[in-house]
Amino acid sequence: MKIVRYPHPSLRFPARLLTDIDEKVRTGARQMLDLMYESKGIGLAGNQVFWPYQLFVMNVKSDPQRRELEHVLINPVIVERKGSVEGEEGCLSFPGLFQKVRRAKTVRVQAYNLEAQPIELFTSNVHPEIQELTSRVLQHEIDHLHGVLFIDKMGTIAKLSSRGKLKELERDYRKAQERGETPSDAEIDKRLKNGELELM
Ligand code: CO
Secondary structure, eight states, X not given: OOOOOTTOGGGGXXXXXXXXXXXXXXXXXXXXXXXXXXXXXXXXXXXXXXXXBXXXXXXXXXXXXXXXXXXXXXXEEEEEXXXXXXXXXXXXTSTXXXXXXXXXXXEEEEEEOTTSOEEEEEGGGSOXXXXXXXHHHHHHHHHHHTTOOHHXXXXXXXXXXXXXXXXXXXXXXXXXXXXXXXXXXXXXXXXXXXXXXXXO
16 A cells, blocks of 8 residues: 555545445555554545545544544545634645645534444544644545545645646656556556455
């Protein structure tokens, strides 16, 4: 399993709902958590590991010891957003790119956990020190599952100042394809459309 980078088509793919939360899914989530911690990330969505299902993992401290902050959310839905706040954001699929993005200050999210039980995360109840970041990660990751990226949520100035970095990422991606390190877009599309629940 590895993290795909922009402009990999998986990042624009609306992830499928998970209808069975079985051992395969639990294994996948565990691998995603390991990969997230290894990459010092605070969130990682299925699309980002070319596993096109509605699942993401998070830990706002990126600290495996802080188990109370570790979450796996399946088929998540934002049912309430309140307030608005701007803050710096990055993404493991966009290494080196950090920009201000405006997000809701608190959110209420309903989802399922790995035991297939319905869960709710309400960030109004989260410690003030990590409230804004928790809300931000939830919104960022749920966007991923719909093929929406933080570059879409940037204001005009942030968008303009990201252009150079995006061009660089595009260039690197095409080079990796030419070297055969990344499959062709046609191959990737085929896998996304087949949507087999296989881990890579
Ligand atoms: Co991201």
